[in-house]
Amino acid sequence: MYSLDVNFLKDRPAYQKKPERKGGIALKFPTGNFTPVYVGVALGVGLPALLGVAWWLLQGKIVELEGTIAQLDQESKRLDTEIGNLNKIKTETNAIKGETQALVTVFDQIRPWSAMLQDLRDRIPKAVQIKSIKQIAPIAVAAGQPPNNPAGGLEITGLARSFNDVNDFLLSLQQSQFLKSTETRIITAGLVNAPLSASVGQPLNGVTIKPPQVVEYTIQSSMNDVPASExxxxxEKKGTVGLVTRIRSMQQIGVIPK
Structure with a gap:
């Protein structure tokens, strides 16, 4: 037979072995996932650093932009000065062009009397005489209306053998390039005694010679306002060489169009 020897004293608390201490306090660390902790620490440390770097870069950019703005302000002032000078030169140039154009316009409206008198000599019929030629004020086309031609006009008076001769002279003047055909007309025409010399007018053997009758006329016309360059x-046909030379010189430099 076997006998069981059971010692129940070892199970009592008094007999339990206590853990041995090895000279220190034992620390117990929590266990589990530490990623949120690490992220929080990184954000706490890194975010202020990033903000500091960003602020430093922003300050540098602001200083750079302020320098650029100052430089642009100086450039803008310089450009404003140059624009003002250019506008002044442009204004002076336009004034000179205006004065030049005014002078050219006046020059281009010149009608040499030598050319006009030569034109009249070429057009007068043989049976017509001219007593006087004078320049008159611009002729008004209709009563109460201002004249449309500031160049003025001509008034020609003289004698003709007949009314037909006066009409022929009128038609010839209406073909002149120096006069306006629509404003060339007969103002007066009537029969008068032909002027005789003193010797012819004396009675011969008691007989008085009666002078023949002729037509005394007055013709008015407006000068053509076509530019002389045209x-x-x-x-040239009338021998006005000087004016033609000047006009061609102005055409070469572009002052007067060709």
Missing amino acids: LIREL
Whole structure:
């Protein structure tokens, strides 16, 4: 037979072995996932650093932009000065162009009397005489209306053998390049005694010679307002060499269009 020897004293608390201490306090660390902790620490440390770096870069950019703005302000002032000078030069140039154009316009409206008198000599019929030629004020087309031609007009008076001769002279003047055909007309025409010399007018053997009758006329016309540069050929035919030379010189430099 076997006998069981059970010692129940070892199970009592008094007999339990206590753990041995090895000279220190034992620390117990929590266990589990530490990632949120690490992220929080990284954000707490890194975010202020990033903000500091960003602020430093922003300050540098602001200083750079302020320098650029100052430079642009100086450039803008310089450009404003140059624009003002250019506008002044442009204004002076336009004034000079205006004065030049005014002078050219006046020059281009010149009608040499030598050319006009030569034109009249070429057009007068043989049976017509001219007593006087004078320049008159611009002729008004209709009563109460201002004249449309500031160049003025001509008034020609003289004698003709007949009314037909006066009409022929009128038609010839209406073909002139220096006069306006629509404003060339007969103002007066009537029969008068032909002027005789003193020797012819004396009675001969008691007989008085009666002078023949002729037509005394007055013709008025307006000068043509076509520029002289468009009458170069006609001026050349009438021998106006000086004016033609000047006009062609101005055409070469572009002051007067060709």
